[in-house]
Amino acid sequence: MAIDINWIRDDASLAQHCATWQKLPFVVLDTEFVRVDTFYPLAGLVQVGDGSAAWLIDPLLIGDWAPFAALLENPAVVKVLHACSEDLEVFERLVGALPTPLFDTQLAAAYLNLGFSMGYSRLVQEVLGVELPKGETRSDWLQRPLSPTQLSYAAEDVLHLAELYEALLPRLSAEKNAWLLEDGEELLANQRRVTPxxxxxxxxxxxxxxxxxxxxxxxxxxxxxxxxxxxxxxxxxxxxxxxxxxxxxxxxxxxxxxxxxxxxxxxxxxxxxxxxxxxxxxxxxxxxxxxWPEPLPEPLPPEASGVLKKLRAVGQREAERLDMAPELMLRKKTLEALLKSGFPAGPYQLPESLRGWRRELMGQALLDTLAGQTPGVQA
The missing domain is CATH 1.10.150.80 (HRDC domain)
Incomplete structure (x- = not known):
């Protein structure tokens, strides 16, 4: 199908569109960038969709990103992205702002137990029954003019992303949606957290x-x-x-x-x-x-692997109860940090990385497991 390409190539046009987008309940966002031999990603394109149309912002021609930064930070407009960690880096570098509140459709798929870490094409196929063309993800997004194939690929991405959001959102309970947005905040916090x-x-x-x-x-x-x-x-x-x-x-x-x-x-x-x-x-x-620095702690010994398995089972039980992807529940690093706090004899301390709903739902069950008790089923 032919897709209308709506270009935004100057500051005035960007400001005007941002004013319109500020009034919407959600916008979908995507970026195309090049990062072959640079530390920082080089933005080649920023795509915005509102559920009915797609706009392509040319970052090589924009000088004033303030209106777009205000949109990204507007708490009343949900920002929808897919597997967004690299996009966040692009936005932070290019615009100096991060999209909040953040709804990641890859996470939404895991919350609905459709699959963990699902690629965009696969999720679109699974939920919308649409097969996306392949082959443009690794092309040169800094070249001008961009090829017709690149343009339709970029525009189609955000058109389907809006459809995905509108299909996935009603399937999430209010509780899961709140948890998903909480995870979005965690992604933003990770992006802001720079290791000295x-x-x-x-x-x-x-x-x-x-x-x-x-x-x-x-x-x-x-x-x-x-x-x-x-x-x-x-x-x-x-x-x-x-x-x-x-x-x-x-x-x-x-x-x-x-x-x-x-x-x-x-x-x-x-x-x-x-x-x-x-x-x-x-x-x-x-x-x-x-x-000299202090010696660094050694990795957990092999005999800890059995205990790790029991801790993972706590997450798996909760995943089954909630019908969510088990990989979403407890991260390996979090469980290792918990074990390192007191292995082998305890006492154990829940690590700072176990936060929010995960701590609330599974924190006590993890400590009970380590204490050799049977974790109670939590309502």
């Missing part, structure tokens, strides 16, 4: 295996890598590969030949930043013991 460069070493692979003096080196390397990636607008792995961090901290090379032999070390990194990395390692390795 000084803390990045704690997430590095196998960091727990390093002694405090080696951790001092790892911390210095991670701080530099994080800051450089942002400053150069390059992916972290382009600055220094993830798999090189641990051996660098462990073996602490002191010359370019040894540096080049480090696992997964890219020759370009040795050429471009080798001398600086060696100086950084030397300086961090020479720090006095009182400036």
């Amino acid at each position: 460069p000084e803390e990045a070493y704690k997430d590095a692979k196998l960091a727990w295996k390093l002694a405090p003096q080696q951790l001092a080196v790892l911390r210095a390397l991670c701080i530099w890598r994080e800051r450089e990636a942002r400053a150069r607008n390059q992916p972290r792995n382009r600055v220094l590969r993830e798999n090189s961090l641990w051996p660098l901290a462990r073996f602490q090379p002191d010359n370019l030949v040894s540096l080049a032999r480090i696992d997964d070390m890219h020759p370009r990194t040795v050429r471009q930043d080798g001398e600086f990395i060696l100086a950084l390692i030397k300086e961090a390795a020479a720090l006095p013991p009182q400036e």
Whole structure:
């Protein structure tokens, strides 16, 4: 079918449309971007739908995003997206605002037990019986003019997203809809939560295996890598590969030949930043013991896996009772944090990451399971 393409290519037109959208109960949003060798996504297109039409905003021509930011932050207009974590990054970078309240149709599918982490095409097929054309997701969205195929793909995306929302919303109970919007707030909080460069070493692979003096080196390397990636607008792995961090901290090379032999070390990194990395390692390795980081906690031992299984069963029981996708209930990281708070003998503490309805419905049952009791069925 032929789709009307409505372009927004200047600030006045964007402001005018935003004023209209501010009066709607919901808008659907999507973005197309390129992120091949940059740290930040480069926006190529922003799509908006209202349930009857699709608009394509050309971000290469817009200078004033304030009216759009006001729309994104208007609590009276629900923002509908699908699997939106990357879109959130685009909006934050491009507009300086995030869409709230946020209704993610991928989450809605999990709440209705249609499937977990469902791709957009599959969900459209499942709910609307429409087969979407493939093949444009990875095309160059910064080129101008965009091809007719790209344009129809981008417009069709938001037209179907509005239909999806209107089909899924009535199937959600008021309770589930409230939980879904709560999860949307959590997604926004995660996007706003930036790990300080000084803390990045704690997430590095196998960091727990390093002694405090080696951790001092790892911390210095991670701080530099994080800051450089942002400053150069390059992916972290382009600055220094993830798999090189641990051996660098462990073996602490002191010359370019040894540096080049480090696992997964890219020759370009040795050429471009080798001398600086060696100086950084030397300086961090020479720090006095009182400036070394604390040792990092070890992963849970193998014998914890049986307990983890029992904890997961708490979530599975609730998922069955509520007819929701079991993967939606309790995240592995949350259960591991709970176990680490007191394994093997307790006492255990519910982690901060177990929040909202999940804490309310399952918190006590998890603690009861750890205490060896049979969790009571919660109403």
